[in-house]
Structure formats: structure tokens, C-alpha cells
Amino acid sequence: MHTIRIKDKEFAPFIPEAEIQARVARVAEQISRDYAGRRPVFLVVLSGAFVFAADLLRRITLEAEVCFIRLASYEGLASTGQVCQVLGLDRSIENRPVIVVEDIVDTGLTMQSLLALLASHSPESVEVCTLFLKPESLRVPLRIRYWCQELPSRFVVGYGLDYDQLGRNLPEVYALKET
Numbered sequence: 001m002h003t004i005r006i007k008d009k010e011f012a013p014f015i016p017e018a019e020i021q022a023r024v025a026r027v028a029e030q031i032s033r034d035y036a037g038r039r040p041v042f043l044v045v046l047s048g049a050f051v052f053a054a055d056l057l058r059r060i061t062l063e064a065e066v067c068f069i070r071l072a073s074y075e076g077l078a079s080t081g082q083v084c085q086v087l088g089l090d091r092s093i094e095n096r097p098v099i100v101v102e103d104i105v106d107t108g109l110t111m112q113s114l115l116a117l118l119a120s121h122s123p124e125s126v127e128v129c130t131l132f133l134k135p136e137s138l139r140v141p142l143r144i145r146y147w148c149q150e151l152p153s154r155f156v157v158g159y160g161l162d163y164d165q166l167g168r169n170l171p172e173v174y175a176l177k178e179t
């Protein structure tokens with residue numbers, strides 16, 4: 001791994017592929033154990049979680065349903081945190097155990113409003129499974145049941161996460177270089 005440039009920014013190597021894979025495998029085992037005998041619906045939040053979800057779900061040993069959702073917000077997309085609509089929820093989640101699969105919880109505002117919207121569909125339960133969590137950036141109280149790795153408040157790209165729509169296809173994670 002070496003420093004990369006995306007548009008105007010430089011990113012330094014941060015988390016190697018093997019480390020991410022090991023952490024994802026651990027969380028998949030945890031979920032498979034916790035939900036033994038049940039059939040959860042995994043709601044994968046696009047676009048950022050697509051790589052994580054592909055690796056996670058192939059390691060889940062449960063019977064599982066997968067549904068890909070997108071969040072629409074009042075001002076452009078998710079980082080404003082004000083989700084106004086969940087797109088792509090193509091089945092009923094009433095009385096079903098739901099696991100939301102997300103790339104990163106930063107301020108937590110996006111997840112907070114997503115959870116509020118999902119609650120109105122009367123699921124049996126909703127848990128959050130996020131690849132990354134930035135505890136120092138969290139601005140609202142959130143109960144996150146599963147996460148692969150805690151990060152400092154640095155901007156990262158790769159493994160599904162983007163900078164201005166680029167970098168999602170990198171198999172490892174890079175952090176924005178501090179100037």
C-alpha cells in the first residue's frame with residue numbers, strides 16, 4: 001500500500017485488506033450466533049455499504065433476506081443527516097428482525113433518522129451493523145450493536161467508501177493526509 005491521490009487530495013494507507021477481512025469475519029460470526037434459528041432481513045444502505053455487505057453476507061451462516069435501500073435527504077445526500085425517505089424497501093418488515101448494514105457511522109445523524117423511519121414499519125427489532133464507527137464524532141445517542149472497527153475522526157476512503165464518488169473500489173482503506 002502506498003499514498004494515493006484522488007482529485008485534489010492525498011490519502012495515506014490506513015487499514016490493510018487482510019485486517020478488514022478478519023474484522024468482518026468476526027462480526028459475521030457474532031451475528032450468526034446471535035440470530036441462530038431466525039431469519040433476519042439485512043437492509044444494506046447503498047452505495048457505501050455494498051462492498052462490506054458482500055463480504056459480510058457471504059460469511060453469515062443463517063437463512064437471510066437481503067434488501068438494498070437508498071436514503072433520500074432534504075439537501076442532496078446522507079451527510080446532512082436529514083433522511084426524509086427510504087427508497088427500495090420492497091418488502092414488509094413488519095414483525096421481522098432487521099439488521100441495517102451501513103458503511104460508517106460518523107455524526108450518527110443519518111442513522112438516527114433512518115432508525116426513526118424504520119420504526120414506523122413496526123419491525124420486530126432493528127439492530128445496526130456498521131463497518132466503521134467514529135465515536136468521537138458521534139453527536140446523538142445511538143445504540144450500535146455491531147461494528148467492525150472504531151476509527152478516529154478522520155476522513156477515509158476505500159472498501160466502498162468514497163471521496164466525491166471515487167475510491168469505492170479500493171480493496172483497502174486510506175485516510176486523508178493531514179496537511
Ligand code: IMP
Nearest residue numbers: 081105106107108109110155156161162
Ligand atoms: P453521519 O450522518 O454523519 O453519521 O454520516 C453518515 C454518512 O456520511 C456515511 O454513511 C457516509 O456516506 C458519509 N461519511 C462519513 N464519514 C465518512 C468518511 O470518512 N468517508 C466517506 N464517507 C463518510
